[in-house]
Amino acid sequence: xxxxSQHPSWVICKSGTSVKIECRSLDFQATTMFWYRQFxxxxxxxxxxxxxxxxxxxxxxVEKDKFLINHASLTLSTLTVTSAHPEDSSFYICSASHQxxxxxxxxxxxxxxxxx
Amino acid sequence: GIQVEQSPPDLILQEGANSTLxxxxxxxxxxxxxxHQNPWGQxxxxxxxxxxxxxxxxxxxxxxxxxxxxxxxxxSSQTTDSGVYFCxxxxxxxxxxxxxxxSLSVIP
Numbered sequence: 273x274x275x276x277s278q279h280p281s282w283v284i285c286k287s288g289t290s291v292k293i294e295c296r297s298l299d300f301q302a303t304t305m306f307w308y309r310q311f312x313x314x315x316x317x318x319x320x321x322x323x324x325x326x327x328x329x330x331x332x333x334v335e336k337d338k339f340l341i342n343h344a345s346l347t348l349s350t351l352t353v354t355s356a357h358p359e360d361s362s363f364y365i366c367s368a369s370h371q372x373x374x375x376x377x378x379x380x381x382x383x384x385x386x387x388x
Numbered sequence: 389g390i391q392v393e394q395s396p397p398d399l400i401l402q403e404g405a406n407s408t409l410x411x412x413x414x415x416x417x418x419x420x421x422x423x424h425q426n427p428w429g430q431x432x433x434x435x436x437x438x439x440x441x442x443x444x445x446x447x448x449x450x451x452x453x454x455x456x457x458x459x460x461x462x463x464s465s466q467t468t469d470s471g472v473y474f475c476x477x478x479x480x481x482x483x484x485x486x487x488x489x490x491s492l493s494v495i496p
Contacts, residue, residue: 304482306484315487315489318485367484369482375436379423382431
């Protein structure tokens with residue numbers, strides 16, 4: 273199957289700083305990627321849809337100024353958590369579907385963010 | 389928006405037992421996937437199954453799209469099957485929405 277790579281796998285940052293997470297589709301092009309957040313013992317919650325060449329669309333309740341998304345190419349989307357606080361500590365995971373085939377979704381390995 | 393339910397929420401099995409996990413969804417979907425999330429958080433894609441039945445070793449899945457449910461069968465369970473199982477559906481907006489998951493513990 274297709275490969276989606278996420279980096280970094282884990283990151284610890286201080287309160288008030290910003291953290292960037294990268295999501296790459298390694299062997300296919302994706303006009304759309306998705307970002308999810310997962311708190312301990314909960315399901316994955318969709319945060320936003322990342323659209324190549326245009327603005328991201330955010331789910332209700334997700335602060336777009338807090339979670340900046342950039343989808344500059346057909347293989348890369350980035351999520352920046354700005355002015356991070358301890359409550360932003362979570363597991364963040366991205367997904368992408370093949371641009372043309374648009375069948376199953378492939379997921380990155382996730383990024384565990386801890387804000388201290 | 390679409391609602392995805394999974395049952396049971398928790399399941400404890402003796403090694404070697406069989407189990408059935410269920411996923412119900414409230415509206416028509418473009419496709420459905422089953423995942424196993426390992427202890428490190430990685431999602432393992434088990435099945436892409438918008439309809440019909442598929443089998444992969446001890447696992448099989450059936451989706452009846454017209455009745456809006458899918459089943460995941462695990463036979464001869466092993467301790468390595470422990471973890472959380474999610475079903476996820478793709479909506480007409482291409483969004484993939486996850487169910488709440490079934491937490492499975494297989495004990496020796």
